[in-house]
Amino acid sequence: MGTITTRNRNDGTPVYKAQVRIKTNGKIVHQETQTFERQQVAKAWITKRETELHEPGALERLKTGSADVTLLDAINRYINEKQGHMGDTKVQILRWIKAHEIANKACRLITSADLVAFARTVPGSPANRYSYLSRLASIFAIARPAWGYPLDQQAMKDAMIVAKRLGIIDKGNERDRRPTIDELDKLLAHFAMIENRRKGVMPMTKIVPFAIFSARRQEEITTLQWADFDKNRIMVRNMKHPNEKAGNNVWCDLVPEAVAYIESMPKVNERIFPFTAVAISRAFTRACEKLGIENLHFHDLRHEGVSRLFEMGRTIPQAASVSGHRSWQNLKRYTHLRQTGDKYAEWKWRKPQAR
Numbered sequence: 001m002g003t004i005t006t007r008n009r010n011d012g013t014p015v016y017k018a019q020v021r022i023k024t025n026g027k028i029v030h031q032e033t034q035t036f037e038r039q040q041v042a043k044a045w046i047t048k049r050e051t052e053l054h055e056p057g058a059l060e061r062l063k064t065g066s067a068d069v070t071l072l073d074a075i076n077r078y079i080n081e082k083q084g085h086m087g088d089t090k091v092q093i094l095r096w097i098k099a100h101e102i103a104n105k106a107c108r109l110i111t112s113a114d115l116v117a118f119a120r121t122v123p124g125s126p127a128n129r130y131s132y133l134s135r136l137a138s139i140f141a142i143a144r145p146a147w148g149y150p151l152d153q154q155a156m157k158d159a160m161i162v163a164k165r166l167g168i169i170d171k172g173n174e175r176d177r178r179p180t181i182d183e184l185d186k187l188l189a190h191f192a193m194i195e196n197r198r199k200g201v202m203p204m205t206k207i208v209p210f211a212i213f214s215a216r217r218q219e220e221i222t223t224l225q226w227a228d229f230d231k232n233r234i235m236v237r238n239m240k241h242p243n244e245k246a247g248n249n250v251w252c253d254l255v256p257e258a259v260a261y262i263e264s265m266p267k268v269n270e271r272i273f274p275f276t277a278v279a280i281s282r283a284f285t286r287a288c289e290k291l292g293i294e295n296l297h298f299h300d301l302r303h304e305g306v307s308r309l310f311e312m313g314r315t316i317p318q319a320a321s322v323s324g325h326r327s328w329q330n331l332k333r334y335t336h337l338r339q340t341g342d343k344y345a346e347w348k349w350r351k352p353q354a355r
Contacts, residue, residue, distance in 0.1 A: 002046030004039065018042040020049045034109060041113060052108075052150070069149050071110060072103040077147060078139045089219065092278055093135045107143065108150040115159035119168050126170035133160060133169055177300045178307060179293075181347060184208070186291050187284075188349050202275050204283055206261050208301065209349045210273075213257040215305030215323045218298050219277040224262075225270050232259060239324055253321045257350055264352035308344065310337045 002020045009015060016039045022030040030053065036042040075098055079091075097103060102110070102118045115133070122129040137160065143151035163169040179187075191204035211221060220236050228235035232254050239250045254262070265272050284298040302323075309319040316328045316335070325331050344350050 002050060004042050004046070006039075013037075016042040018046050020046055020053065022053055036113075041111075045111065069107050070104055071107055071151070072098055074107060074139055074143050074147070074149050074151060075103065077149075078142070089131075089277060090135055093132050097132065097136060110151065110155065112155040112158035112162065115156060116163050116166075116168065119159070119163045126167060129163070130169035130171055133163065175297070175300060175303065177295055177297070178304045179296055179300060181343065183293050183296065185348070186293065187287055190287050190291060191283075192353070202279060202283060203265075204280075204287075205349070206264060206352060207273060207275075207280060208284070209352075210258055210261040211298065211301040212305045212308070212344075213255055213261065214252075215302050215309070216252075217302055218280050221273050222271065222275055222277050222280070224272045226267060226272055227270065229262060229272065232256075234262070236324055250324045250326075252324045255322065257344075260351050306331070306334055307337060308342065310334045311340045312342050 002018060005017045005019075006014050007017065016036050017033060018036060019031065019033045021028055032049070034042075034045055036045065075094055079094060100118065100121070102114060105114065115136075118136075119129050119133050122132045133156075137156045140151045140153045140156040143149040144153065160169070188205050188208060191208070195201055195203060195205060207221065210216070211218070214221075216224075216236070217240065220239065223237055224234060225237070228237070233251050234254055235249055235251050237249045239248045262272055268274070281298050288294075288296050306319060306323050309322060314322075316331050319325075319331055319334070320328060323331070
């Protein structure tokens with residue numbers, strides 16, 4: 001039977017200490033305690049834990065130590081057992097979560113309130129916080145059925161609902177930010193200056209135009225391989241897809257400008273652009289901040305590339321053959337664009353610059 005005791009903090013506010021005890025033949029065989037700021041939440045925790053502890057095999061699992069497994073243990077196991085490619089962004093997010101205090105908490109003790117509190121600490125926009133929480137949710141979804149780790153998937157679902165209603169997280173609206181030619185000229189002049197001063201630095205003067213002309217995501221750019229380059233098309237491995245996380249390899253057409261930038265790269269690695277998505281994102285963000293270019297993300301270059309295709313008169317199937325969109329529904333947002341020609345026709349960076 002669970003009990004709740006109340007005590008006051010130094011500032012006079014109450015906290016509620018909930019305790020659950022399990023007895024067998026009159027002897028206490030297990031007990032655990034959790035402190036809450038609300039009595040109602042404490043009562044709910046007692047009900048939940050008593051139900052879980054009376055499930056078949058629950059006490060045996062406690063004896064074997066699975067009840068002491070932490071979220072950090074679950075994350076590490078997920079990383080070790082994950083099959084297929086894991087994008088740089090997801091790796092970076094999981095690394096950040098591993099360093100957070102919630103990672104040291106026992107799986108069985110993590111509540112929806114803990115997850116909402118965690119979401120509040122994630123820096124950036126509500127859309128960024130949503131990304132962190134959703135990455136963590138993928139671990140909650142498999143921890144119990146796959147490994148017997150007592151992570152409560154319902155707690156995560158509840159946390160997502162609460163955090164969304166409180167405005168802590170948000171999927172975000174579709175961005176329509178497009179760079180101007182003037183902004184791109186400033187960025188590429190800035191990167192050219194850096195590359196002229198420091199030999200061997202990441203060639204952003206090639207990566208930025210390629211991102212536009214190929215309409216590729218930054219993680220896709222960093223995984224493109226010479227072996228998958230076939231004249232005017234290239235295979236994009238493990239392309240982002242809501243259902244197929246690995247093995248979703250797609251052949252995408254390349255416009256002549258994108259081909260020229262690929263051919264300008266030295267073959268020093270099996271990858272055409274042997275860099276990380278994180279490094280590209282950081283370089284781009286720092287440059288925008290230094291130049292006073294506001295609210296421009298590297299991913300906006302993909303949007304610009306797809307928009308360019310429609311402005312040049314490409315149909316949805318023709319644009320999809322370049323962008324890799326499997327569902328044409330996602331491209332309908334571009335069909336309002338009227339054919340205006342190619343604003344990059346006379347652009348200085350339409351072709352790789354000689355060094």
